[in-house]
Amino acid sequence: MFDITWIQHAVGHGGFHTGHLDVLGEGSFNWAFDCGSRRTAKFNEYLAAWARRSPMALDWLFVSHFDTDHVSGLDSLMSRTVVNNVMVPYLNEREFAYLLLHEIARENLDRTLFDLVADPIGFFVSRGADRVIFLRGRRPDDEAGISEGGDPDRPKDERGWYTVISPSPSTVSGPKMMADKSISPAHAQIVEGGFCEITLHAQAVGLRLKPYRAPVQPYALRGIIQAIKNLVGATFVGSIQPGLGALAYAVARHARTAAGRAGLRSIYKQYVGSSNRASLSLLSTPFVSTGVGQHWSLLRPFRWTDGSGSAPAWLNTGDAELLDSAELSDWQYCYRNELAHVRALALPHHGSDKNSSAALQWLCPNATLVAHVRGGSKKHPGDAVVVAAGDRLASVTEEIGSTVRMTYRAYNSK
Template sequence: MQFTYVYDCGTARSLDLLQKEIDTYLESIRCPWTYTPHTASEFYLYGNTPYFDLSRNHYLRTIHKSLYKRNYSFSGTPFTTEWDDAPEQTTQPSHIDIVFISHFDTDHINGLAYLIQNTIVKILAIPFTTPRERFLHLCKSTFANNASMNRARSGEYYDFILEFTASPAGAIRRFPEFLNREASNITLIEIQHERDNEGHGRHDFTHPVYTPANSSGDNKNKKHEAIPVWLFSASTLQGNADELGAELIDSLIKQGIIDSESDLENATTLQYIFDRKDISSKIADTYRSIAHKNLNATSLILHSGPAHPENSPAFHHMFWRGDQTHKFHSILEVHSPWATGWLGCGDANLKKATNVNLFDQLFWKQKLFSSTFAPPHHGSQHDWNQHLLDAFGYPSESAPVCVFSADGLYKHPSPNVIADANSRGSTTYIVTTDPKSRLTETLAILVPTDKIRFY
């Protein structure tokens, strides 16, 4: 079984580079590759740790007996590795089970159209936002730093970006028209922020991934329940975009640029006011006076990890660096069997202590079992608090690997954020537009099956 997801799809750099990266990603998920353990001694270190008792844990005894007797297959960007030089592509078409969009800045969404055009996307999950919030993000992408939106405006996907900003549901309904491809069913989920969840650690959205359990013996012909093996948990952290957007819209109405807020739900209107230089210059001045350095985005925070992490130890957990034209070498091996999850913050503003406390209320358990952390806003100092790194690790505290997707265009990541993470013991990686910086994480996880009820 293969389940594939994407968290954000955009760039502030060249769209050509982004499209090549998407092509690489879609090609890679069709390329299984094999890792063969060199010796059984690679796994003995787990049995020597006080919290990893092989003698008392049935799952661990089972995996320990078989670990060095088999190969392990992964799907991902290492087309060539130290052990397998020529993995073959599968014949099945690639598909993405779910795409998460953290927020509506153009550098997070301008690759979505190309992704939809070139593969099958089953579910698209976005944070619930008002039209004025999305309009504010369009202004930010256009006026705060001209690079990302100006590149998009000259491309073939500009109409889709405007439609997606005006009405995400409308853009998904009309994507065959925009992208010149056959219609397919994309389920759009708008994740609304539920304030009642804040104090209870519940999330605004959860999506379990199930796999059928193989029956054996006398139960071979009986039906059985599917097992939840993976779980996506997401919560929307609200910023001030709705309030600032309301102020911006009021000013634009008074200037006669738009008649009402409902104009923002019409992509044709958006194109008209942004293409007219006299009008767009007025919008730019108004945006900068109201929101330029004050905007905190409403952003979707996502965790991806085993459904039962306390019973799902990981093996062969490694980070790899490089692209498909080079031999891959493991640059880091994670020796904690319980550090299995990934936690990403989008552009959420987590600088204030109150927001850090809310983040911890929502994701305290996920932090215990996460190996990889994508700090907010590409490592921007504006959205960072070093206490975000508190309370990672199980059974004792340990710092996660921090990954920053940025290449300095907006001075991200901040050297101060890198220093904070390193001082807390985190290994830090910066992934840029250079393919040699690509970071791939692989791990094999033992999933418990003893709770299956046959009937």
């Protein structure tokens, strides 16, 4: 009566996770978390094959953050698949500028990245998305008043399913600059406070999607916009719409030469911080009424586990920084009621020692620990993470056999 399949796809160093829900007599629901890989050409071939096998629309696309290895496949995905709703972390212009320089310093000069940084709303809506929702974490010195209204989410779709977002997203106030004048501000919404719950239900069954992003703490990015403007000779007109507009493309032009890249790297080295601090996590779990039978199974390389009696959860973390005890505590508080039910935990930043520790693993004692990495990588997952994980660790590489898949079925037990 109710089936869900979660898949961490074999795309190597990057991330592509999909979920598919089927309700007997009520249709299907699909979502994805991140869409990128360092091996872009091979990944695009993989996406093309995936789209042929999975022709249904994506109801939700969650982008953890805008690093190239998490977004490089977005153009390919959205050219082959209808994407209805997109959720991304909100970044102000200083954080976007840091992200741009960070990727340039790593030689990731990708057109998709520049388009995203220039105008994230325009990027997704011009590629067919119905709306873009920003999830914003508060910080003491950040700008206020970027949202207004409080219109409720559309609660019922053509399939008869009810979708509720709590707290309700608000419309982003009309931007001063919009590259595509056909894109209405109504396409952009925002949820304040760092986390929300998206619940989908039909009859006595449903799905809960719970994204979280850490509150971004202040760090030394105050002069970054002016430093870039001085270098590239561009004028930046600030806007309450996220993105860098024409400044991003001026940076791209400047980065075409070795001297230009060297100048941009010198600015990058003057500033500290990480775009990973804004990276989304996403928990996905079914819910059913009492008296319904439940069974789940998880398949990983060389191991298969299953169980019954309670609904499982999958928890993605993108590149979230969860090494600091305070940041881990905030993350734990958000997911405190679900951690014991997590059966698959995607370790942050490919299992990097700099993003997580044994403390994170202990919070999900029943989970397989998933690291999506390049085959043969000596850097990821980190040594400390490997030691702490032991036989719970499953590395998803670009080899098809490394895929991790979890299935769930709810049925009438009478």
